[in-house]
Amino acid sequence: MVVSAAARPGFGARWRAEPAFAVALTLLWLLLAFFILYPIVALVARVFIDQGQFTSATIVKVLTDRNQVAAFRNSLLLGTLVGVGGTVLGFGFAFAATRCRLPPTVVRLIDIAVLLPLVSPPFTTAIGYIFSFGARGLITYDLLGIRNVSVYGLTSTMTAETLTYFPIAYLTLRPMLAAIDSNIEGMALSLGASRWRVFRTVTLPLCTPGLANAFLLLFAASLADFATPLILAGNQFPVLPTQAYLQITGLFDLSGGAALSLVLLMPAFVVFIAQRFWVGRRFYVTVTGKGAGQAPFDSVSPIARVLLVAACVAVTLFIVYLYALLVYASLVRAFGANDTLTLEHYRAVFTEGLRVLFDTLIIAAFATPLGGLYGVVMGYLITRRRFVGRTAMEIVSMIHYALPGTIVGIAYLIAFNDPPIVLTGTAVILVACYVFRYGPTGIRTTMALLQQVDPSLEEASHSLGAGTGTTFRRITLPLVLPAFFAALGVMFIRSMTAISATIFLVSISWTLVTVRILENMTELRLGMAAAFSVIVVIIVFIVIGAIGQVLRLLRTPGSKPATGLLAA
């Protein structure tokens, strides 16, 4: 493979000088090759090679099938709409939070409500949406008295996905807006520009790269989202991830599913390239020391502020309402039909559902520390060490993070299903999938943190006589500890809530809460699905709270708070 050949030069000298470094590097490359590159190669091979011969029949069949082409078009349409809608919504929230001089408690409450969709299983909003607008929905059935309503289709899928993913835009745009030196806007104002003109000619242009980035993130998230369309899209609006899933689980056509996921790869790849080479280089905002801390002047007119805050509060309340419906549904005998309060669903969760819960927790318990460690080590090596193949290593490590989960899931299924390596049905495949899919958030956080730390700190340690090992342990490690804990947080949340990749990898012996919730939804055991969701959200919130506490304790007095816990 190109990669290992690139890593070889200079290796001998390294090996003698720093055996630990060489061992770590070799081990990481082996892991990357095995868990990231090999599955992708296997996936591509499955589609294009049939009995040792190259074939384009599988992919041609997919590309000429009218249903699948429609699914492709639908995916792009949905992604674009969610990208635009979510970016606008996220920008509105970010602008309100940074420019409207809201009381800190209000911002905090909005933050928590907005984070709900981000830390819940990705289909929770969709379930709440069904409870509200479905055939027996609170609004459609009980309030408006509409019978035979169809909630399924583009509109509801788009709404639910926008609500689920706009927090990503909010979290990327908010620090960006906050980092814009208020003096720059003040300057434009002092030169005679109106508030609207300042917004149009200064604030918005400075945010353009961030807006583009947010759009791409949301587009990718929507493209990859599997759970929301499965619940809300219905038969009339097929999208690629669900089609691929149905191809495999319904028609047992692994090659067809693989081909569909490859079709999904094309737009995902375009997004990845656009982000890396276009948006990434156009950021104007640099965090400057002063200015940013200064109280912003009144940059929003009173009317605009009232309208914006009202809109944000309305959206926030709508999210809270959907989650409240979820809690309510978990506490009544049959939502929409029998409103008798009961704990029966929770009893079911803690009896017949207990094994699933434990399975998920065990997998999370393994994936979380492994993923955190992987993230920190990789982030450190990529940022702080010079070695051949460094950039290649960074790019490879990001592949599964950037790919839609459906592709990764199918790739793992193909790669590890047959001898020589059979991992399907084991916990290992689930843990590996999580580590290499969500570990990169830890890599990112570590890299970001280390880039802020002057290398002279490590040089100072060396100058005082400390060796590489001691320097890493005494200086670097304490500095990256916040990144490690943040990575733990992300790993745990994802291990508890992700579904798109792992739905292909669960088995009789090891299954996941999220998969069980989806099964409950299709079996119309809505109360149990709701109860499961509530439990997952509660567990995730407890763990995030604990990790947040650790991060606060780790924070050196006077330093900036460790951000990015959930941003990734």
Add this chain to the structure above:
Amino acid sequence: MNTPAPAEAIGVTVAHVSKRFTHAVKGEVHAARDVSLDVAPGEFLTLLGPSGCGKTTTLRMIAGFEMPDEGSIAFGGHDVTRLPANQRGIGFVFQNYALFPHLSVFDNVAYGLAVRGESGSEIGRAVGDVLALVGLAGYERQFPAQMSGGEQQRVALARAIVIHPRVLLFDEPLSNLDARLRVQMRDEIRALQKRLAITAIYVTHDQEEAMAVSDRIAVMNRGSIAEIGTAETLYHSPRSRFVAEFIGRANLVAAQVIAVRDGYVDVAALDRQLAIPRQGSALAAGTRCLLLLRPEAIVLGEPDATSGTLAGTVRTRTFLGEKIEYTIACAGVTLQVVRHSQGVTDAFAPGAAVGVQIARGAGTLVADASQGDSP
């Protein structure tokens, strides 16, 4: 070279202005309390003080970035207290320049003109002129991130003056520059302000910079104005211990008034009776106060037992090129003394005994901090 036509200079009046902030940790903070200023048309006034003294808050209120809680601000006699920043006709230069990073130098400077709806050709001419004025002709197509700190500073200056502001406001504009450039830029700013005859208000914590550029200096402390005056007045006859210590280096020696005579006040200080020139209001006999002696007002000589000379011991001696600094132990206190090094062949090495004299006519009496400092 075409200079932007001088706008008619106007005065700025700040009357009894106060501003409170709610700080996350400290609670309510009085950033400015009862600040009053009268800046004459065309005058260069500097707000000088330590960080947190309220000088920037005061400037931001004059600019319209902050609204005062109490008091009023007038430009040329017209009340502007509630007028937003974009209607005041000010030019503002920020410490970090606040250049628009997404716009070229030309577009940065043109921004204020475009806002005013001037024609393209007019803008092109005005921007060209002002860039020539600040020595940046030919830099039009550059972006801020490609420029050095000093060049960015000039762009910020050009952008502020191209709109013919009625008042030019500076918030620590030089503190991000290195020492040599700082001296050069402050001279340029001063020269430009005089040439354009714009009323200027300048904020800095650097007393030397303040003395170099200003017509008058307003020293601020804890949200209030401690004293306003020319650099000479503030240096030679400050009225408070704070101003005495903030501007220049000061020896402050405990003193007690013995008698007030014509033109002189007799005080007991440094174990001697000294005659200090009388300034302003006389202190009554018996009052405890502080005697301010600037380092250059103390004259060193050979030890001498005559009545006017004090006995001292050299503690430290620092050669600084054009001058030599000493610390002298004398009458139970430590005095800072400066001598020009030109022609000096003294042997005042550490440990040596010296005679200490106060230069004739030197010294100022300052109210004691414990009684007379600002509230």
